[in-house]
Amino acid sequence: MTIVEFLSTYWPRLLTGTGVTIVQFFLAAFLGVAISLVMGLLKLSPNRMLRGFAISYIEFFRGTSLLVQLFWIFYVLPLFGVSIDKFTAGYVAVGMNIGGYGAELVRGGILSVRKGQWEAALAINLSPAKRMWRIILPQALVNMLPAWGNLMIELLKATALVALISVPDLMFEARQINGSTFLSAQVFGTALVIYYLLARFMITPFMRWLERFMARKLGMV
Amino acid sequence: MTQSFDHPLEITGTPPPMVSFRNVCKAYGSLVVLDNLNLDINAGEMVSIIGPSGSGKTTVLRMLMTLEQINGGVIYVDGKPLTHMPKHGKLVPANQRHLRQRRVDIGMCFQHFNLFPHMTALENCMEGPVQVLGMRKPEARARCEELLEMVGMIDKKDQHPSRLSGGQQQRVAIARALAMRPKVMLFDEVTSALDPEVIGEVTEVIRKLVSEHNLTMLMVTHQMGFARDISDRVCFFYGGKIEEQGPPSQIFGNPERERTQQFLSAVREAI
Ligand SMILES: Nc1ncnc2c1ncn2[C@@H]1O[C@H](COP(=O)(O)OP(=O)(O)O)[C@@H](O)[C@H]1O
Numbered sequence: 199m200t201i202v203e204f205l206s207t208y209w210p211r212l213l214t215g216t217g218v219t220i221v222q223f224f225l226a227a228f229l230g231v232a233i234s235l236v237m238g239l240l241k242l243s244p245n246r247m248l249r250g251f252a253i254s255y256i257e258f259f260r261g262t263s264l265l266v267q268l269f270w271i272f273y274v275l276p277l278f279g280v281s282i283d284k285f286t287a288g289y290v291a292v293g294m295n296i297g298g299y300g301a302e303l304v305r306g307g308i309l310s311v312r313k314g315q316w317e318a319a320l321a322i323n324l325s326p327a328k329r330m331w332r333i334i335l336p337q338a339l340v341n342m343l344p345a346w347g348n349l350m351i352e353l354l355k356a357t358a359l360v361a362l363i364s365v366p367d368l369m370f371e372a373r374q375i376n377g378s379t380f381l382s383a384q385v386f387g388t389a390l391v392i393y394y395l396l397a398r399f400m401i402t403p404f405m406r407w408l409e410r411f412m413a414r415k416l417g418m419v
Numbered sequence: 420m421t422q423s424f425d426h427p428l429e430i431t432g433t434p435p436p437m438v439s440f441r442n443v444c445k446a447y448g449s450l451v452v453l454d455n456l457n458l459d460i461n462a463g464e465m466v467s468i469i470g471p472s473g474s475g476k477t478t479v480l481r482m483l484m485t486l487e488q489i490n491g492g493v494i495y496v497d498g499k500p501l502t503h504m505p506k507h508g509k510l511v512p513a514n515q516r517h518l519r520q521r522r523v524d525i526g527m528c529f530q531h532f533n534l535f536p537h538m539t540a541l542e543n544c545m546e547g548p549v550q551v552l553g554m555r556k557p558e559a560r561a562r563c564e565e566l567l568e569m570v571g572m573i574d575k576k577d578q579h580p581s582r583l584s585g586g587q588q589q590r591v592a593i594a595r596a597l598a599m600r601p602k603v604m605l606f607d608e609v610t611s612a613l614d615p616e617v618i619g620e621v622t623e624v625i626r627k628l629v630s631e632h633n634l635t636m637l638m639v640t641h642q643m644g645f646a647r648d649i650s651d652r653v654c655f656f657y658g659g660k661i662e663e664q665g666p667p668s669q670i671f672g673n674p675e676r677e678r679t680q681q682f683l684s685a686v687r688e689a690i
């Protein structure tokens with residue numbers, strides 16, 4: 199079977215799989231960014247309890263395997279009475295995992311803002327929350343966006359693991375097709391290319407655009 | 420080190436000094452930066468601080484801006500304690516809430532301007548009035564445009580700091596501080612980071628403030644000529660203490676202390 203024949207036969211399944219991958223990506227990204235922000239801020243909190251909580255979270259999710267975290271959320275949590283459907287379990291696990299890495303980016307971004315900015319914000323008597331939200335975070339965001347570009351590509355690749363709890367994403371469809379046809383080279387070759395194209399022509403250009411957009415919006419070019 | 424309970428809950432007097440440092444001590448670890456500082460500044464007075472690098476000049480301003488905690492003594496602003504608050508008839512170290520309440524009286528301009536890079540000149544000035552004082556935007560805009568006019572920056576009000584020269588940024592920073600209507604303005608070497616040809620535009624603004632407004636000002640500077648021109652009083656700092664203070668004519672014309680003489684002749688030779 200040539201690659202053309204292969205694609206003309208199996209493209210609908212590969213396409214729906216790709217669609218699921220994209221949806222998983224966006225949901226995990228949304229969750230991951232939110233967790234990153236919260237954990238990054240908590241890790242800088244003067245409160246030892248909050249800081250300790252963030253440190254534990256970050257250590258756990260960065261220090262253990264995503265696959266094991268995924269299995270925990272899908273197979274083990276139900277034993278404690280928390281049942282989550284596989285689709286949700288998929289992006290939640292990936293998002294929580296990425297949140298651990300993103301938290302460090304947020305923290306680094308905040309620390310990269312010059313001390314004088316904190317002092318000027320205090321000198322006009324802004325409240326601590328407004329200092330962070332209105333003065334520090336916008337600048338931190340610009341500083342950390344390039345690193346987020348890499349993390350988003352890692353996130354996309356990480357979503358492939360949700361196939362292992364039977365979320366019908368691109369990798370899941372590829373494995374199914376492979377199981378019934380044994381056309382391994384065509385199947386996984388195509389999957390490889392699709393992941394690459396998504397990263398190279400969707401995520402990277404979007405993040406570049408976002409970097410330029412933010413820099414311009416914040417007048418920092 | 421003097422304990423805070425030796426100090427009064429309030430300074431009486433008609434009127435009380437606008438700023439009063441009472442036995443203020445500051446140390447970083449074992450490095451004593453300010454050693455039992457006593458300094459009163461009256462309302463409307465312009466006081467310049469001069470002295471060698473590392474003598475604690477910046478620290479004085481930063482403590483008054485509440486950017487640094489003090490290790491001993493009390494700072495009063497307008498007769499009421501800034502670094503402390505009264506509790507059961509005694510002074511205890513201020514909490515964040517007290518500091519926020521009392522800091523409204525103080526404004527500060529920094530050596531490196533520290534404008535918010537993601538806001539235009541006007542937005543920089545409006546940030547405090549809108550977000551802190553709760554002013555409505557049109558009202559805040561009117562106040563800030565007036566101030567930008569005063570510092571000669573009205574035609575650049577919609578520019579971001581990255582598009583402004585150092586002198587222009589510093590003038591916006593002065594407007595930003597004034598927009599909060601502080602009673603006391605602090606200037607920490609506001610011309611030190613500027614190219615020589617734009618120093619004048621910033622000193623002109625400060626001159627205008629001195630002649631047209633009744634602000635209390637405390638200025639750290641290396642520009643001796645400027646300090647001599649506009650100060651009511653000059654304090655010469657040496658090793659975390661006020662070595663000598665007096666009217667500019669005395670400090671620059673006829674200093675009593677040997678260290679003051681040495682410092683001033685060293686500065687003159689450098690020019
Ligand atoms: N955050 C800090 N940590 C440790 N030492 C400091 C800190 N800030 C200032 N110092 C020290 O305090 C002394 C006084 O500093 P400063 O007030 O900035 O002096 P000046 O403004 O007169 O040059 C210097 O010896 C300086 O090294």
Ligand SMILES: [Mg+2]
Binds near residue numbers: 477478608
């Ligand atoms: Mg200094």
